[in-house]
Amino acid sequence: MVEFITVVYLIYSFIAFYFLFLFLLIYFQNKQEFFSYPKPDRDYELTMVIPCYNGEGAIGGTIQGLVDAGYRGLKKIIVVDDCSKDNSYKIMKEYEKKYPELVKVVQTPKNTGNAAGAKNYGAKFADTELIGFTDDDSFIEKGSIDKMVGFFNDEKVGSVTCSVLVHNRKKFIEKLQSIEYKVIKFSRKLLEFVDSIYVTPGPLGIFRKSAFDKVGGFDVNNLAEDIEITWHLQAEGYKVKMSVPARAYSVAPSKINAWVKQRNRWNIGGLQTISKYNNDWFRKGMLGNFILPFFVFSWVVGLFGLGVFVYRILRLTILNFVSTKLSVEAQTAVLRFSDINLVPNVLIFLGVTVFFLSFTYTIMALLNMSEKSHYRRENFFTVGFYMLFYLLAYPIILIISGYKFLKGDRKWGR
């Protein structure tokens, strides 16, 4: 009989092949439309909301970036101070003075504890057809909003997202995240072609105000409110679109701790969203037919795969440790050249094929869009490290997040 572990390897290879082929097919079938965006058939009025908590370092640049984005229909920028303890409020007020017609600073009565609360608070001051949100440390590229609003020509579109890229790319961990964001951005656009965008990320998302109100705004109990609202819109029958040429740059975590904290928040938020929409399996269009199963499946595959991997590594380590100890005791060689088995097998063949397909996919995602020259291209070593090690950390974070979720730890962590 074929060994259990071989069956596991074969199933994982099959899954990997399936998703790689799915994404590649979607890309090649929709390549012509990848960068296209509709021209707005009218001037959409827009209010932008910036939630801010202790963001003195970047809030000024974020406000200025929005002003400079140059969107003609931008009526108001609502900057929400969520009772910051630093100088954020003072900086906001300076911008309000500088752009009195455009910038309005408001303050929550008490700290809401998460971005969703501050966003919802700011949304109360918006009375335009569209409402947009950006984080207090995000920078919107000039002309980006113009490239997004045209999607609202279709009445069924509830929200539009853009390419979210990493602003800070000096440290190694930042470079890795830059690659990751580009791959996510590429994949997200591909998912749009099958109506399966699952998140309108915080750095820049524009919503039809009526749709935003219909779903009751952001879920303040969810740690990933940008995922939840997107699922909610999908559940209500709205479409979610993405404009690839529109770009927002976000400040990525520069330290491992902050990175783990951020990933935990995303994962726990994802779990909260899964449990909230758990009754929608195979219902409500692509939400129940693809997004929900895809999320749950990713968790199962990630955790089970990590379990098998750890079990194998542990067994191998114990075996090698005992063998080495016994070899030393018996005064024989610990390792011989003849012990190395260079005979290939079908699992290696499948594994290598999956790796090269994944590598090709990553390279496609990286080369897909040119950037300004001051953002240097990723080098081969960073891409290799990203593929061989960085991605392996995902399932480990999943375990930590799963544990925190079960423990009821739902802190925003700011």
Next chain:
Amino acid sequence: MLNNKKRVFWEALFLTVVVFLFGVLIGISFESNKVEQIRQYYSFSEASIMDVFAVNNLVDTESANCSILESANFEFADGIYEEAIILEKYEDSGKITEGMVLEHKKYDLLRTLLWINDIKTEKKCGKNYHTVVYLYEYQPDDLAQRATQNVWSKILTDLKTEYGNEVLLIPIAVDSDLVSLNSLTDKYSIQEYPVLIVDDEIIVDELSSVEDIGGLIN
């Protein structure tokens, strides 16, 4: 609308099934080739053991002498030892097909026949060399046993390198369910594997260095 979107999911599934089956078929064909290669080796070895048995019968009729029989035994043992190393590597890389397991069992039978022939040789000719039979379990689950067997096989390789034709080494997997092998091992009342049987008398059930085993055979 949903059906249109769904088409690409089915297309991807179809493509995956085709590529995956193609990959698995290549794997099966690759493994089958290796099994076929081992079968060819086995056929030659099978002919060789028949030849060794024939020499044994000739010694009865005094058409051949004991030194020819001894060297036939060693030649055969060395041949199947080399093949066993190849077999082990192919076994490790055989993931889908079961062919190698059967080939391993057939080789265990050949080694048992060699052991029987060696016993007969001793009765007829006496002995100018030492016989070391290594009895182990085929792919045990227990990690400690697996580690012990790994180290035993290295020690025995060293032993063979050091003593050359002074030692006839016969490694046999005991869980091949061979009636002849079970009959041979019954008399030793062995409780746990792996063990070494030196010159059909001394049982070594604890890992020992080449030096220690050398001490036993000298």
